[in-house]
Amino acid sequence: MQVAHLVAAAGLALALLAGTASAQDRPLKVVGPWEIAGIDPAQSGYIFSRMQVAETLVTADSTGALAPALAESWSAGDDGLTWRFRIRGGAVFHDGTPVTAEAAAASLRQARAGAGILSQVPIADIGHDGGDVVIRLERPFAALPAFLVNYGAIILAPTSYDESGRVARIIGSGPYRVKALTPPLKLELEEAGGWWGGQPGIREVKYLAVGQGETRALMAESGEADLAFSMLPVSVARLKRDPDLDVRAVTIPRTRILKLNAASPFFDDVRERRAVSNAIDRAGIAKAILRNPDLAATQLFPPTLAGWHGPELPPLRRDLEEARRLLAESGWTPGDDGILQQDGRRFAPTLVTYASWPELPPIATALQAQLREVGIELKVSVGNTSEVVSRHQDGTLEMGLVSRLYSVVPDPVGALMQDYGPKGGDWGAMGWSDPELLGIVDQLMATGDPDRQPPLRRRAAEILQEQLPGIPVTWSELAIVANKRITGVEVDPFEVNYRLASIRWAD
Incomplete structure (x- = not known):
């Protein structure tokens, strides 16, 4: 059948x-x-x-390095507050009109007014001067060109918008x-x-x-x-x-994560989150489901993100005895059927995932069996991506198994900004925030100094490894097949x- x-x-x-x-x-x-x-x-x-179909001002090459797209060059003023992006000559929109600095600036202003990634950038004004898009910032933000790589900053022709300023059609370049x-x-x-x-x-x-x-x-x-x-x-x-057929697979900066609601009674104690992590057989999942044991996620960032992956971090590993100890220490005791209880509540959260990434449902099933070994009765619900987002926003999400891309902008700091802000993020933290991490993200955003960034990145990775607002399960490959x-x-x-x-x- x-x-x-x-x-x-x-x-x-x-x-x-x-x-x-x-x-x-x-x-x-x-x-x-x-x-x-x-x-x-x-x-x-x-x-x-x-x-x-549509292009951004800046793009990224296969190594993640920034490269020109509709902007042939860019520069920042000495104070770090004024950026100029020179529009390349000869670019035209699909309606035959030229891609001008004025049109590009108008498109970016529309994007900034919405819910896209530019709403997170401290932009004071977007204008144009001759052939330059001019972006003025409220404070220094060294990551601005990387943020302009994101698809939310695609440049659309003025005729793409209706009278209210909403996108009515996609007319790109x-x-x-x-x-x-x-x-x-x-x-x-x-x-x-x-x-x-x-x-x-x-x-x-x-x-x-x-x-x-x-x-x-x-x-x-x-x-x-x-x-x-x-x-x-x-x-x-x-x-x-x-x-x-020609089949190719490349490791990509994407991690499959157990997104936890740290405000729920199941995960409001870091010991509970660590216990769940200790119950996971990552190598077994990676070998059986992904057919590559090297994809077991011993930390959040995969080795391809060399500036963020920390070889010195104690790796996440399976330790059922330690998981049981941490759960008992945080007040959970086995019931008659072996499922843990606390104050009359069964440890039976619902995990929401989706099938658009086809490996997620079988990984959820494996997690269900593995967590059962330490007394956690996991209920799995397979829906669509929007369910994870909507249940995050209304506070009903307990657990979500998601596939998170850390090149939302070519520098993972963009994803950290989205995921671990004061209110968390749709694909990141829920009910958890850390002032030190927020400060680190702010510093990384403000400085382009290559000497200051490595220790800040290492400390950010340490905090996420210690606190586990999201639990890494496996890293990812992108497999494509071409005739x-x-x-x-x-x-x-x-x-x-x-x-x-x-x-x-x-x-």
Whole structure:
């Protein structure tokens, strides 16, 4: 029944992607797990950024280093309060109008007024002067160019907005423009023409959100998907044996975390949080589910984030005896059925996760079994990403298993700012805040001094390792599969840009 279900799902997906173009003009068919929530850049800007529809002033290369995009250069004044971004010549929006400093500044002001990442930057004013976007800050903020890499800062044409200032259509400046958009599953693109970076190798692209990882694998094997993202580890070994496919996996700055409500009676004591951490068999999960034991997360930041990963930190490890000791010390005693109790309350929290990252539900099931060994009865609810966010915001979330990207901006300090502010963050802390960590984040934001940053980063990692407002479970790889009929595929470990314009038909 399961196989039949997957085949049927694949058939439906193939029908949605079907095209009638001739050989060289046929569309590039891309599948991934990410649904398109709408056109608000704060929510779905990552789709339009990754698919090269809209661009930011600054981008990042495959090492995370900042690189020019719509801004060909940038600089800060001596006081660190005034930044100038020089708009490159020759860039045009998809409606044929030029990308000017005035248009870019207006787009950034609209982004700042919303719920995107720019709302977290101490911006006093965004204006323009000749060919420069001029951003004036309330206080020094050395990370500003890195924040402008984020998809929430994509630059849209003035005609993208309605009379109230809301985004009504996506008119960007990338090599592709939107031909058709059917949220939440389907996006069709066509060559925009006039892109400053040159002509894309393939003129049309079709993207389809396919939640089932095995369905994406079947589409790759059948040849009906040219490029498939976020492949299940269980599928990768099989796909590698297919002579028509090229499978690649890169470690990315993303960690799967148990997000805890530290204000709940289950996790308001750091000993409870440490006990949960000690109950987790990370190596077993990484080996059995991810097929790579090296992805066991012994700390929050993976080794790819060399400036943040601390080899000197005591690693998180499994120790059931220590977990039981900490739980007893914090007032939990076994009931008749072995489940811990405290003041008449069973230790039975609900864990919410989602299937858009297909490995999360099986990891949740493994955690359920592992925590049961120390007397915690974990209830698992698989919904969608919005449920984690909404339950964080209304205070009902007890636990969430999430996949957190630490290159929201190319420097993880941007994610720390989002996740561990005074009120926490949708993908970070809940019911927990630490004044020392907040001070460290402020210092990192204000200074670009390479000598001051390393000790601050180390101390931030230590605090998160000691307090565990979120418990790291595994690090991540991004596995993609490309049909060998295409060439020029590049894998961006920072998930900023899929570089679709570089792809060509090999035949």
